[in-house]
Structures are given as structure tokens and as C-alpha cells.
Amino acid sequence: MAALAVHDLRQLRLRSHRLGESPSxxxxxxxxRMLAVQAQNLAGARWSLGLRTPGLTDAALADALRAGTIVQTWTMRGTLHLTAPADAPWLLSLLGPRAWSGRGKLWRDAGLTGAVFEKAADVLGTALEGTALPRNTVLRLLEDAGIPTGGQRGSHILRYLAETQVVIIGPPQGRTQTFASFRDRIPAVEPPGREEALARLAFRYISGHGPATARDLAWWSGLTLADSRLALHLAAPALAVLPADGEPSYADPEVLDARSGGPATAHLLPGFDEYTIGYADRTLVLEERHRSAVGPAVNGLFRPALAVSGRIRGTWEQENRGGSVRLRVATFPGEALPGAHGAAALRAAADRYSRFLELPVVLDGADG
Incomplete structure (x- = not known):
């Protein structure tokens, strides 16, 4: 296979992300398909799913979270993600130890020991059986049991208990976060062996994010680079290896026929969308000179980004005005939208966001 043009690589990535012509x-x-969708900003994560699922509304997605057909927990890197219930146990078993292995000093400084975590697990394992309770109530239960939760202690305890499959974020109560028993919301499944889990991780990551490299997988999952290379080696028979001057890049063979022309497409990506953040090297879709405009900023945040035909060409923000939303789009200097096709693509993207929110969306003109 000849080396692919940058435009073709972007088209492959769009299709892997279900942002192209093969929507979920x-x-x-x-x-x-995505395996896990970063979700510390839950509203943004919900729109990430809306972008990839025609006809989905935010209200319907909230129903899915309440019903538990999609769950939210700290699957990897100590960061909240949305995932399928059946994927949560093996992801946490494989990646949880990597996430908490670097927290020893934080825990010591906070006075957290194995005995504290064990006692907290006993308290919440009993208290949450058959119910879901607001976060503040959960922390009060720990305090009543003699487990201080001040400072960051409560957050550390809850995250560790989630990573060790004792608790999980429960159905939202309005904007209030709840916690539930892990076994109440997650089906009991036989965990795969380590090599099977590594192969599954690599294949599923590439299917939802490719083309991508071992370094990308290592960043996304939190695994070591050696383990990421092993994972891709184990999954390689089911993947396509793309020509590259340096480290091999992998894609799902199903997306290889996605290279095509056509009018410009636009996507209003939320700040932590997987298309932006799911890689160690983001230069395929975001030029280095524009990286600081998108993120990560000093505080670790990413700004919502405008992608046109797979390339990030600006940012956007929204202002909620009662029963409507106003969008302000700012393209990067020298990155004006490509003529009438670009303007039409942006209008179509705003209309899709409007249908998702079930609110009118007013679009301010893009500059550049």
C-alpha cells in the first residue's frame, strides 16, 4: 500500500470516530465503538455522543445514563469516561492499577492507607446496596463512620473505590452526581486474561480512533509504551498497518474505503472530544501553531474546537440565553471557512447541535 495523503488519513480518522459517512x-x-469517551465535563461528553449518533437528543442521552445502558466512571488515567457497562470491568481491571500506581505520595500526604480504603469499601458496599445516593450523602456516610473526607481525601477515596469496582457513578439526579454499588449497575462477567484484554483494548481503540500509533494508545490508556506495543502486536492480525516513515500507524480495515472527496463538512467538537484529545500526537488534525488556542491550557482544559473536513480550524463558545443558545465561532488567523461550502457546512453543524439540544441555536459569523 502506498503512503496515504494527509487528507486521506483525516478521512480515515473521521470515519473511525463515526464523524464521517458511517454514523452509529x-x-x-x-x-x-469508541470504547471510552472522556467525560469529566459530562455535558460535553453527551454532545460528543450526539455528534456521532444521528437523531440523538440530550434528553434521550440523559435517559440512557439513568437506565445504565451507558455508565460513567474513572476507566483510565484517573479521568472520568463514558463506557458500555460490559466494558467497565475489564477496562478497570487492566488500567486501574496503572492509574493509581502513581498516587502513593498523594495518598501518604492525605493520610490515606490501605486500611482506610478497606474500611470505606465496607461502609459504602453496604450503604449503596440497591440504591444510589448523592455525593454529599456518600461523603457524610464516610464521615459518620470515622473516615475524614476533607480536602481531597473524599475525592481520592471515591475514585479509588470506583477504580477497584466497589462503587460507580449512579444515575444523575438533575445536576447532582450520585454513587451506586458497582455490582448493582454492572453485569457480572468473567474477566479476560491480560493478553486478551490488551488485544481487545488495542483493537477497540484503533476501531474508534485510528489511524493511531502505539504512542497514541499509551497516552490514551495510561499503559506503558511497551505494553501498548505489545497490545497492538497482539491485535495486529485484525488491523491494517499503514505505511509510515517512523512508528507504524494502525487502522480498522473497515474504514479503508473512506477516502473520498466531496463538499466540506464541519463539526462543532466539545472541549474534551476524543477527536481532539485521544492522541499523543495531534498534528494530523491540529497544526502545532494553533495548539495553544485549543489546549491543553495551564489548567488542563481544552476549548471547544471547529473541525472542517477533519482539520481543526478554529474554536467556538456558547452563551445560553433562556430558551436559546448563541454560538460564537472564531477561526484561526488565515483559516477562514472555504467559501460558500464552508459556511453551509458550519450552518449544518449548528443545526445539528440545535436538534440535539432541542433549542434554537443562533450562529454568529465566523471570522478569520
Whole structure:
């Protein structure tokens, strides 16, 4: 296979992300395809799924979270993600130890020991059986049991208990976060062996994010580079290896026929969308000279980004005005939208966001 043009690589990535011409049929399928969707900003994560699932509304997605067909927990890197219930146990078993292995000093400084975590697990394992409770109530239960939760202690305890499959974020109560028993919301499954889990991780990551490299997988999953290379080696028979001057890049063979022309497409990506952040090297879709405009900023945040035909060409922000939303789009200097096709693509992207929110969306003109 000849080396692919940058435009073709972007088209492959768009299709892997279900942002191209092969959209998912429902939010549960989208989550399974992506494997995990970063979700410390839950509203943004919900729109990430909306982008990839035609006809999905925010209200319907909230119903899916309440029903538990999609769940939210700290699957990797100590960061909240949305994932399918069946994927949570093996992801946490494989990646949880990597996430908490670097927290020893934080825990010591906070006075957290194995005995504290064990006692907290006993308290919440009993208290949450058959119910879901608001975060503040959960922390009060720990305090009543003699487990201080001040400072960051409560957050460390809850995250560790989630990573060790004792608790999980429960169905939202309005904007209030709840916690539930892990076994109440997650089906009991036989965990795969380590090599099977590594191969599954690599294949599923590439299917939802490719083309991507071992370094990308290592960043996204939190695994070591050696383990990421092993994972891709184990999954390689089911993947396509793309020509590259340096480290091999992998894609799902199903997306290889996606290279095509056509009018410009636009996507209003939320700040932590997987298309932006799911890679160690983001230069395929975001030029280095524009990186600081998108993020990560000093505080670790990413700004919502405008992608046109797979390339990030600006940022956007929204202002909620009662029963409507106003969008302000700012393209990067010298990156004006490509003529009438670009303007039409942006209008179509705003209309899609409007349908997702079920609110009118007013679009301010893009500059550049």
C-alpha cells in the first residue's frame, strides 16, 4: 500500500470516530465503538455522543445514563469516561492499577492507607446496596463512620473505590452526581486474561480512533509504551498497518474505503472530544501553531474546537440565553471557512447541535 495523503488519513480518522459517512445507530453503539469517551465535563461528553449518533437528543442521552445502558466512571488515567457497562470491568481491571500506581505520595500526604480504603469499601458496599445516593450523602456516610473526607481525601477515596469496582457513578439526579454499588449497575462477567484484554483494548481503540500509533494508545490508556506495543502486536492480525516513515500507524480495515472527496463538512467538537484529545500526537488534525488556542491550557482544559473536513480550524463558545443558545465561532488567523461550502457546512453543524439540544441555536459569523 502506498503512503496515504494527509487528507486521506483525516478521512480515515473521521470515519473511525463515526464523524464521517458511517454514523452509529444509537448512543450505546457509539460508546461501544469508541470504547471510552472522556467525560469529566459530562455535558460535553453527551454532545460528543450526539455528534456521532444521528437523531440523538440530550434528553434521550440523559435517559440512557439513568437506565445504565451507558455508565460513567474513572476507566483510565484517573479521568472520568463514558463506557458500555460490559466494558467497565475489564477496562478497570487492566488500567486501574496503572492509574493509581502513581498516587502513593498523594495518598501518604492525605493520610490515606490501605486500611482506610478497606474500611470505606465496607461502609459504602453496604450503604449503596440497591440504591444510589448523592455525593454529599456518600461523603457524610464516610464521615459518620470515622473516615475524614476533607480536602481531597473524599475525592481520592471515591475514585479509588470506583477504580477497584466497589462503587460507580449512579444515575444523575438533575445536576447532582450520585454513587451506586458497582455490582448493582454492572453485569457480572468473567474477566479476560491480560493478553486478551490488551488485544481487545488495542483493537477497540484503533476501531474508534485510528489511524493511531502505539504512542497514541499509551497516552490514551495510561499503559506503558511497551505494553501498548505489545497490545497492538497482539491485535495486529485484525488491523491494517499503514505505511509510515517512523512508528507504524494502525487502522480498522473497515474504514479503508473512506477516502473520498466531496463538499466540506464541519463539526462543532466539545472541549474534551476524543477527536481532539485521544492522541499523543495531534498534528494530523491540529497544526502545532494553533495548539495553544485549543489546549491543553495551564489548567488542563481544552476549548471547544471547529473541525472542517477533519482539520481543526478554529474554536467556538456558547452563551445560553433562556430558551436559546448563541454560538460564537472564531477561526484561526488565515483559516477562514472555504467559501460558500464552508459556511453551509458550519450552518449544518449548528443545526445539528440545535436538534440535539432541542433549542434554537443562533450562529454568529465566523471570522478569520
Amino acid at each position: 445507530r444509537g448512543p450505546a453503539e457509539t460508546v461501544r
